[in-house]
Amino acid sequence: MTKFFPTVAVVAASLLTVVSCSSNKDVINLSGDTQVSTSKGDSLFAKAKAADSSGKRSKAINLYGKMADRYPLATSAPVARYRQAQLLEEEGEVVESFDAYQKFLTRYQGSGNYSEALARQTSLAQRAADGEVKSSFAGLKSKLSTKKVVEMLGKLRDNAPRSATAAKAQFTIGELHQGKKESKEAISAYRKLVRDQSESSYAPDALFRVGVVLMEEADRGNRNQATLDLAAEAFSDYLIQYPGHSKNAEARRLSKNLNSRELSRSLDIAEFYDKTGQTESAKVYYRDVVKRSKSGDAYNQAKARLKELGE
Numbered sequence: 001m002t003k004f005f006p007t008v009a010v011v012a013a014s015l016l017t018v019v020s021c022s023s024n025k026d027v028i029n030l031s032g033d034t035q036v037s038t039s040k041g042d043s044l045f046a047k048a049k050a051a052d053s054s055g056k057r058s059k060a061i062n063l064y065g066k067m068a069d070r071y072p073l074a075t076s077a078p079v080a081r082y083r084q085a086q087l088l089e090e091e092g093e094v095v096e097s098f099d100a101y102q103k104f105l106t107r108y109q110g111s112g113n114y115s116e117a118l119a120r121q122t123s124l125a126q127r128a129a130d131g132e133v134k135s136s137f138a139g140l141k142s143k144l145s146t147k148k149v150v151e152m153l154g155k156l157r158d159n160a161p162r163s164a165t166a167a168k169a170q171f172t173i174g175e176l177h178q179g180k181k182e183s184k185e186a187i188s189a190y191r192k193l194v195r196d197q198s199e200s201s202y203a204p205d206a207l208f209r210v211g212v213v214l215m216e217e218a219d220r221g222n223r224n225q226a227t228l229d230l231a232a233e234a235f236s237d238y239l240i241q242y243p244g245h246s247k248n249a250e251a252r253r254l255s256k257n258l259n260s261r262e263l264s265r266s267l268d269i270a271e272f273y274d275k276t277g278q279t280e281s282a283k284v285y286y287r288d289v290v291k292r293s294k295s296g297d298a299y300n301q302a303k304a305r306l307k308e309l310g311e
Contacts, residue, residue: 038074041075048066048080051063061087065080065081081108082108085100089124095152097120098128098152101118105121105159128144128149129175149176153169157169164201167200167201167202178216190207194206208245208251214227218261232255232259239251259292263289263298264298267298267302270282270283270286273285282305286306287302289302290302
């Protein structure tokens, strides 16, 4: 046992020496590589800047991008990427500019230009969503696909999670899908916003929109009871979670409208069963109308028919 401990100590010391030497060598190499990278990068950056200064914008964009891609650790790399994004934006290249800002935001979070880059990216995404993007050639409006704009807004949201920017981006995703009558995607987007940022100023409107989308779906022909029930549930949740919000009165009006639709639907079904001789089934729906309404034309009609049928 007494011989074992010195042996271990010697081995450990030897390993420490090897690791230490290896680490020092790596540090030296890494330092050397960084210096070489910075030197080459600065040289390419100088060429890009010269092209930029002389008004050769396409060449400058290409060189700035090449420099940032090849030498991302060089001290001038953040400036090169940021300037590339700026020039692309000025040229009207919305997607390319957005992507350049994205690369900048992902890699250089400590840069002094970070906030401005995020603001520019936000502007690009919202302009794309609003359909205000203009071609760099003839000044004609050119809309991007919904899929591409949603992708841009998703990246914007993820760059600043739980911020007002993220909430607006997520709400806009819902609006885009709603505008395209993509009910499932719109509802999913609105519910994600309410789930992730329930305290944001966009959350109440998002939950209200869930009910609206479901009503729109019913108006387009999907009038099954489940759709109407989900719409009523969304408006009820909205009124409970966000009392005093600006759309509370509208939500109550729409809820009342939903109830009227449900009564009308139940009465139509009752009359169908009644006319086809399925009396017991008709009674079920007449009773539902009486239970739901308590008064009004539908109530009086159902009550009178139930009395005729012996109730």
